Amino acid sequence: MSERADAWLPLRGVRVLDFTWMIAGPLGTRLLANFGADVIKVESYNRVDRIRETGPHPDGPWSYNEDGSFNDVNLCKRSLLLNLNFPQGQAIARQLAAVSDVVMANFTGDRLDRWGLGFADLARVRPDIIVLNMPVFESQGERRRWGGIGTHINGLAGISSISGYEGDPPFGLGPLYPDFSGNPFHATAAILAALIERDRGAGAQFIEVSQYESTASLLGPALLTYAAGGGEPERRGNHSARACPHNVYPAAGEDRWIAIAVETDDEWTALCRAFDREVWRDDARFARLPERLRHEAALDELIAAETCRWTAPELAARLQAAGVPAAPVNQLDGVLADPWYRGEYFYEQQGPEGCVFTTHGEPIRPAGERQPVQRAPLLGEHTDAIVRQLLGIPASETDELYAGGVLG
Amino acid sequence: MNPPSGPLRGLRVLDACDALAVYATKLLVNLGAEVIRLEPPGGDPMRQYPPVIDGISTYFEHFNAGKRSVSLDLSNEEGVGWLERLVASCNAVVESGQAGELLSARVGRQRLCASRPGLVLISVTPFGLHGPQAAQRGGDLIAAAESGLLALNGRPDAPPYRPGGEQAAHMAGLLAANAALLGLFEQQRSGRGCHVEVPVNFAAALSTLQTANANFYTWHGRVPQRRGMGTAAYRSLCRARDGWVVLIALPGQWEKLVRLMAEHGAAGDLVDEAYQDAEHRVAQADRINALIEAFTRRFHKQELSALAQAAGVACTPVNGVADIAADPYLTQRGFFRDVEHPGWGRGVSYPAPPWHFAERELGTREPAACAGADNRAVWIEELGMDGATPAAHGGEAAP
Numbered sequence: 152m153s154e155r156a157d158a159w160l161p162l163r164g165v166r167v168l169d170f171t172w173m174i175a176g177p178l179g180t181r182l183l184a185n186f187g188a189d190v191i192k193v194e195s196y197n198r199v200d201r202i203r204e205t206g207p208h209p210d211g212p213w214s215y216n217e218d219g220s221f222n223d224v225n226l227c228k229r230s231l232l233l234n235l236n237f238p239q240g241q242a243i244a245r246q247l248a249a250v251s252d253v254v255m256a257n258f259t260g261d262r263l264d265r266w267g268l269g270f271a272d273l274a275r276v277r278p279d280i281i282v283l284n285m286p287v288f289e290s291q292g293e294r295r296r297w298g299g300i301g302t303h304i305n306g307l308a309g310i311s312s313i314s315g316y317e318g319d320p321p322f323g324l325g326p327l328y329p330d331f332s333g334n335p336f337h338a339t340a341a342i343l344a345a346l347i348e349r350d351r352g353a354g355a356q357f358i359e360v361s362q363y364e365s366t367a368s369l370l371g372p373a374l375l376t377y378a379a380g381g382g383e384p385e386r387r388g389n390h391s392a393r394a395c396p397h398n399v400y401p402a403a404g405e406d407r408w409i410a411i412a413v414e415t416d417d418e419w420t421a422l423c424r425a426f427d428r429e430v431w432r433d434d435a436r437f438a439r440l441p442e443r444l445r446h447e448a449a450l451d452e453l454i455a456a457e458t459c460r461w462t463a464p465e466l467a468a469r470l471q472a473a474g475v476p477a478a479p480v481n482q483l484d485g486v487l488a489d490p491w492y493r494g495e496y497f498y499e500q501q502g503p504e505g506c507v508f509t510t511h512g513e514p515i516r517p518a519g520e521r522q523p524v525q526r527a528p529l530l531g532e533h534t535d536a537i538v539r540q541l542l543g544i545p546a547s548e549t550d551e552l553y554a555g556g557v558l559g
Numbered sequence: 560m561n562p563p564s565g566p567l568r569g570l571r572v573l574d575a576c577d578a579l580a581v582y583a584t585k586l587l588v589n590l591g592a593e594v595i596r597l598e599p600p601g602g603d604p605m606r607q608y609p610p611v612i613d614g615i616s617t618y619f620e621h622f623n624a625g626k627r628s629v630s631l632d633l634s635n636e637e638g639v640g641w642l643e644r645l646v647a648s649c650n651a652v653v654e655s656g657q658a659g660e661l662l663s664a665r666v667g668r669q670r671l672c673a674s675r676p677g678l679v680l681i682s683v684t685p686f687g688l689h690g691p692q693a694a695q696r697g698g699d700l701i702a703a704a705e706s707g708l709l710a711l712n713g714r715p716d717a718p719p720y721r722p723g724g725e726q727a728a729h730m731a732g733l734l735a736a737n738a739a740l741l742g743l744f745e746q747q748r749s750g751r752g753c754h755v756e757v758p759v760n761f762a763a764a765l766s767t768l769q770t771a772n773a774n775f776y777t778w779h780g781r782v783p784q785r786r787g788m789g790t791a792a793y794r795s796l797c798r799a800r801d802g803w804v805v806l807i808a809l810p811g812q813w814e815k816l817v818r819l820m821a822e823h824g825a826a827g828d829l830v831d832e833a834y835q836d837a838e839h840r841v842a843q844a845d846r847i848n849a850l851i852e853a854f855t856r857r858f859h860k861q862e863l864s865a866l867a868q869a870a871g872v873a874c875t876p877v878n879g880v881a882d883i884a885a886d887p888y889l890t891q892r893g894f895f896r897d898v899e900h901p902g903w904g905r906g907v908s909y910p911a912p913p914w915h916f917a918e919r920e921l922g923t924r925e926p927a928a929c930a931g932a933d934n935r936a937v938w939i940e941e942l943g944m945d946g947a948t949p950a951a952h953g954g955e956a957a958p
Contacts, residue, residue: 159753161745174769186741201810207774207781219774270917294888297868298809299875302795306805306877313723313880315713320796321803321877322787324722325711331766332726336733337586337913343740344590345916347747348566357917364894367883368913369729371585376617377880378895378908381610384880388720389700389709392609397700399709399718408718410704412697476685476696478705480719483771484782486707486764491690496761497773509773514731514761515738518754519688 154523160187168251172200176257177224179335184227195234209506222527230528249276257285274355285360301327308366329366395443402463408480409463425473565591565921575662580655580683581622582732588625589912589922602930625923630931646674655683677752679742687758702727706763714787727763791844799860803877819870825854900926
């Protein structure tokens with residue numbers, strides 16, 4: 152894509168050997184690739200990234216290359232098919248590490264060590280290598296083989312316990328939230344800081360991001376409150392301890408909602424005016440935040456009786472125009488119908504096998520503009536280029552490696 | 560204050576974030592940067608955010624531990640001049656808030672960037688700095704709602720809810736920290752600066768990537784909905800004696816789960832070969848779930864998780880905050896760190912940084928500074944400002 156030539160690519164010249172799969176790892180290396188790193192994604196027919204199979208898939212003949220989620224989290228990367236169960240495969244991986252700045256993996260605990268690709272092995276071939284592993288628990292120790300996916304970690308790390316309503320089972324979140332938040336982006340922050348330190352002459356660095364710890368970190372205030380003697384947080388749905396009214400309210404239509412978040416007394420006054428209910432403003436029960444919080448249920452009921460007469464987008468626009476923070480509770484179709492999201496967030500890409508992918512955007516916007524990206528690679532698209540051009544392995548040898556199933 | 564350690568030591572960041580992205584500068588503290596929080600005269604309103612325990616906001620304390628603090632009155636020209644001097648000593652400025660209220664909006668972005676050639680400036684706003692919604696207001700709830708994240712949570716017969724703990728703001732903070740690090744990496748190599756924005760609504764939208772992957776709609780017209788317990792075939796939450804566990808037989812784990820249940824005489828007819836067929840299991844989902852839950856109810860959640868993981872089945876407890884605080888595994892890993900807070904008069908366990916750099920301790924063991932605690936050290940001793948004109952920093956006495 153020609154736009155990439157002029158894009159802000161601060162990581163140009165940085166190479167990442169990427170053994171991560173599913174989402175938590177690949178979404179992190181996607182950020183590095185989007186900003187210029189040469190990310191080499193390693194798979195093999197023996198161990199195809201399972202995210203290629205989870206969907207959505209387009210109608211028509213099934214292909215590894217047309218999974219919506221895979222193509223979303225692997226933008227701008229190169230794909231290498233290399234079977235690490237063969238000693239020759241492990242040797243090629245070490246050759247690649249020798250010309251890489253970063254190696255990243257998210258297998259259960261000690262998988263890399265068992266392939267001879269542990270930190271000590273890699274530091275031998277590249278003395279200033281940065282290796283990051285992101286196990287669910289730990290790389291060594293009793294829980295090194297314990298596993299799980301984002302759904303587990305939502306429960307394990309306490310996200311489920313602080314989301315939703317008192318009395319309900321801990322449904323947690325619909326999205327596998329840890330895969331999109333702390334796990335990928337704590338990892339990339341650590342890598343970027345280590346790269347800065349490496350440029351100042353630091354040697355090899357092993358970094359571990361335990362997905363349990365990384366996700367529990369996102370509950371920071373609740374953990375500190377508990378430690379300071381404040382007890383367990385209540386599950387307060389959409390309510391807030393420092394803003395009121397602060398909730399989702401029914402809008403016209405079936406299962407349509409509008410979010411309203413009044414943080415200041417000025418916004419409260421503006422809300423009363425926007426609903427033509429100046430009488431609320433003069434009601435002593437709602438005078439200031441402490442009073443409003445005390446009478447939250449009554450206030451929510453009064454507001455819900457007003458909101459249900461409007462469609463969510465209409466009312467949100469009216470409230471915002473009056474200076475009240477509000478937004479429709481969008482579902483996917485609503486987000487995709489928004490021209491701002493379509494033009495500035497989502498990317499549309501023609502896949503080489505026929506379908507058009509709509510992929511989620513890069514929220515990091517240099518100079519306030521959308522970062523241009525390239526489509527995800529086809530399975531094994533760059534195997535030849537990587538082993539022949541980057542490693543200089545002659546065709547006579549690569550033919551044999553292909554035939555033996557080490558490559559491709 | 561101890562000299563900062565960690566990979567970013569020697570890099571100075573000015574922190575002008577509100578709740579939308581204050582997590583970004585906390586992460587930079589954890590990586591060893593010197594972060595100076597800019598507060599208005601009278602102190603940052605975040606210092607009052609609940610919960611307040613013994614006069615200390617745990618919210619403020621968590622996000623600002625280990626930062627320095629200076630106060631400054633930007634309503635007069637003298638204050639803006641002091642700001643320019645401070646920015647000249649910084650590698651990066653990270654700011655967040657409503658678009659019109661950002662630091663760069665109040666003093667002028669050109670002027671801010673001119674103070675320090677090669678400055679990395681990161682701006683986090685609810686809906687971006689440009690575009691049709693730039694002037695609109697919002698915080699965590701509004702971003703979670705607008706981005707499509709909120710609608711995915713909860714049971715179908717109750718209102719959907721936002722993720723607990725202000726996760727849209729955490730997403731924005733995570734991405735803003737990464738943006739700052741990308742900028743700092745380039746600045747340290749080439750001296751070039753940058754201005755990068757992170758809209759909170761776009762950051763929140765990223766977390767819907769799989770559950771509400773855009774192609775569900777563009778290819779199939781499908782709009783993913785909240786589904787509470789999930790469908791029978793994709794249920795993952797099971798009751799234990801003392802709460803709940805998440806138990807999913809991931810690919811390749813079904814037989815291991817059945818073997819484990821059989822060892823406890825709880826597998827019933829699940830040992831039949833017919834159940835090895837995934838489609839048959841989907842058809843029999845209710846029956847299977849009943850058998851699994853009869854099994855899981857016999858155990859405590861921690862005990863069952865250990866048992867299942869040892870058998871190769873992915874199972875974790877649903878932990879409350881108290882469970883996490885008491886988890887011996889986390890203690891052994893150093894997940895908590897005792898910090899002496901003068902206001903609490905005792906050591907309190909603060910969450911440690913979310914990563915382990917081998918054989919190093921990163922991050923801080925300092926509490927948050929008092930408002931303006933570093934006024935004298937920064938304004939007068941370091942920058943040589945005239946201490947006799949306290950109008951600039953709001954008259955707060957330098958200690």
